[in-house]
Amino acid sequence: MSIDELNIEGLTALDRDDPGPVVMVNLLRFNERSADGDGTGWDAYLRYSAQKVALIKEHGGMLLWNGNAKGIALGRSEHAPWDYVSLVYYPTVAGFIAMMRSPEYLSQCEPHRRNACADHLIICTREAFSKFHIPVK
Template identity: 80%
Template sequence: MSIDQLNIQGLTELDRDDPGPVVMVNLIRFSEQAGDGDGTGWDAYMRYSSQKVALVKAHGGILLWNGNAKAVAFGRLDGAPWDYVSLVYYPSVEAFMTMMRSPEYLSQCEPHRRNACADHLIICTREAFSKFHIPAK
């Protein structure tokens, strides 16, 4: 689960076909112990978050919402459960990719993310409807 899994081709095509704001839905399962041995996966994620929030803002993004995943309400129960969900707005796919590939992210954030997460899935979404519309910047 490394930055090499970033779907550059798919995201580039998405942005070319439909440019505009996106919300990245992060599904996270924490490692019991941090990969570097420094506390738990949650501890490593807190180190990651403390670095990443500033980078998100620097790339025009906004942390919209974080929450603990409590239970599967509908759907398959045989998959591994997620521990945490985070919704992050970016003004474009390009802004997200630029942040993810930046030297600051790769050196300051990515090591903590790898140490924190047993699994991490990011789903790129575009607004179809929202009571809380965020205007494009």
């Protein structure tokens, strides 16, 4: 999974048809060893995170929650279980796209993400209900 798989067309249409905040649900499965040989996949993810959090903030976003995936509670998965889940708020889809396509992300973050992850799925969500509603600025 490379940055080339970013669904620009679908995300842009979503923002055009229904503008507003989104939460990106990240499902990650780590390599046992970092693809560049520098530690584990988790080590590479920590390098990725150290760079990415500042970029998220620069694009108006915020990290809401991170956690270890402990197992599937309902349903079947044809793939190995996910290792980690991260929820990231962005005020607009455009902010997310701008962050993902920024020169800083592509040069500083993306190499660590590729080294860290055996698989990485990002699901774009819009709030339907939340006890923790984040007001639109």
